[in-house]
Amino acid sequence: MTSSLRMTTESTTITTHSTAQFAYLISQISTSLINASPAESAQHIENALAALGSNDRKDRCYVFLFSNDYNEMSNTHEWVNDGITAHKDDLQGVPASAMPWFFREMKANGLILVNDTAQLPDEAGGFKAELVRENIQSMMAVGMYLEGRLIGFVGCDLVHRQCDWSDEDVRQMRLVADMITNTLARHRTEAQLQQMEAELRAANTRLAQLAHEDGLTELKNRRGLDAALSSELSRLQRKQQVLTVMMIDIDHFKQLNDQHGHMVGDAALRCVAQELKHTLQRSGETIGRFGGDEFLAICPLLTEAEAQQRAETLLARISSCEGAAQLTISVGIYTFIPTATSTPDDVMRKVDNAVYRAKHNGRDRFEIAS
Numbered sequence: 001m002t003s004s005l006r007m008t009t010e011s012t013t014i015t016t017h018s019t020a021q022f023a024y025l026i027s028q029i030s031t032s033l034i035n036a037s038p039a040e041s042a043q044h045i046e047n048a049l050a051a052l053g054s055n056d057r058k059d060r061c062y063v064f065l066f067s068n069d070y071n072e073m074s075n076t077h078e079w080v081n082d083g084i085t086a087h088k089d090d091l092q093g094v095p096a097s098a099m100p101w102f103f104r105e106m107k108a109n110g111l112i113l114v115n116d117t118a119q120l121p122d123e124a125g126g127f128k129a130e131l132v133r134e135n136i137q138s139m140m141a142v143g144m145y146l147e148g149r150l151i152g153f154v155g156c157d158l159v160h161r162q163c164d165w166s167d168e169d170v171r172q173m174r175l176v177a178d179m180i181t182n183t184l185a186r187h188r189t190e191a192q193l194q195q196m197e198a199e200l201r202a203a204n205t206r207l208a209q210l211a212h213e214d215g216l217t218e219l220k221n222r223r224g225l226d227a228a229l230s231s232e233l234s235r236l237q238r239k240q241q242v243l244t245v246m247m248i249d250i251d252h253f254k255q256l257n258d259q260h261g262h263m264v265g266d267a268a269l270r271c272v273a274q275e276l277k278h279t280l281q282r283s284g285e286t287i288g289r290f291g292g293d294e295f296l297a298i299c300p301l302l303t304e305a306e307a308q309q310r311a312e313t314l315l316a317r318i319s320s321c322e323g324a325a326q327l328t329i330s331v332g333i334y335t336f337i338p339t340a341t342s343t344p345d346d347v348m349r350k351v352d353n354a355v356y357r358a359k360h361n362g363r364d365r366f367e368i369a370s
């Protein structure tokens with residue numbers, strides 16, 4: 001097909017390009033859009049509109065997207081010729097109620113052709129007023145369809161001049177609309193994939209946390225404590241720095257359970273966990289529930305004297321646990337500089353012995369491991 005000229009007596013001459021020129025233009029646009037990353041897409045779509053507009057000597061080319069409920073539309077991309085006013089900013093969230101005729105026609109036919117704004121029917125009042133406001137004499141818009149659903153349109157305007165649009169104009173605009181739609185679709189899919197990946201990563205992180213967390217107290221569980229103890233042993237052995245491990249065991253907890261029931265027992269465990277957090281956990285320290293009514297605190301760089309002070313504070317505070325006024329604890333403290341032969345089992349044996357001595361010596365007290 002060759003170049004086509006569509007004229008009316010009062011209209012400006014509009015030279016549409018040859019099919020060969022247009023095919024070349026399309027391939028250029030298509031390549032830039034195919035290669036565009038989501039971040040670059042806005043610029044590439046505007047470049048595509050610029051190429052379309054300048055080759056065809058249009059004054060303004062644009063993309064509008066509808067909201068999902070078709071209650072409004074927004075101008076998302078725009079190119080304007082030299083000396084032509086841009087309107088993208090004032091065409092955001094344009095309500096359907098402002099130009100019902102346009103919305104209806106676009107939804108029904110996916111095509112609006114205006115050769116002469118003055119000839120628009122009366123029912124197109126709101127739309128016509130907008131064209132007059134922008135000094136548009138001819139305009140054309142073709143729908144963008146994603147999986148059969150109208151999502152927006154690509155359009156172009158002639159300002160202060162007029163033309164009769166041809167079938168070839170419509171065909172070319174449809175091609176561009178399809179290309180832009182495919183680009184938007186690809187970017188939407190990529191964005192959805194990225195979001196799914198982020199959600200999956202967050203879920204995996206949470207799962208990993210849960211695997212190391214005690215459900216009742218939300219402290220680390222035994223698995224989490226084992227991992228922390230092993231890692232601190234090797235870290236502090238390398239640095240030759242001191243490590244304090246404290247075991248905290250509730251006194252006569254079985255009795256509390258038997259007398260008041262498991263719910264009260266659970267509340268006491270949660271309360272002790274809170275007190276441990278407040279009193280023992282500083283930055284870089286780990287506390288957790290070792291099992292049953294036993295808790296463990298792993299405190300790098302904490303000296304024996306500091307550990308004793310903390311144990312005293314804890315012993316004093318624990319009796320205030322609500323609903324369990326009689327609550328007391330026994331604490332074992334082991335402070336040492338790890339060596340190459342230190343193992344988690346050794347450490348646990350040491351603090352366990354210290355707790356045993358605290359129990360043996362009357363409970364509600366702490367003992368230092370030898």
Ligand SMILES: Nc1nc2c(ncn2[C@@H]2O[C@H](COP(=O)(O)OP(=O)(O)OP(=O)(O)O)[C@@H](O)[C@H]2O)c(=O)[nH]1
Binds near residue numbers: 263359
């Ligand atoms: N409510 C509740 N009780 C638990 C939980 N896990 C373990 N226990 C109970 O904790 C109690 C621990 O009892 P023991 O190991 O005999 O120790 P104790 O009664 O505190 O005695 P001493 O340590 O010698 O002072 C047992 O009765 C367990 O059933 C739990 O998650 N919730």
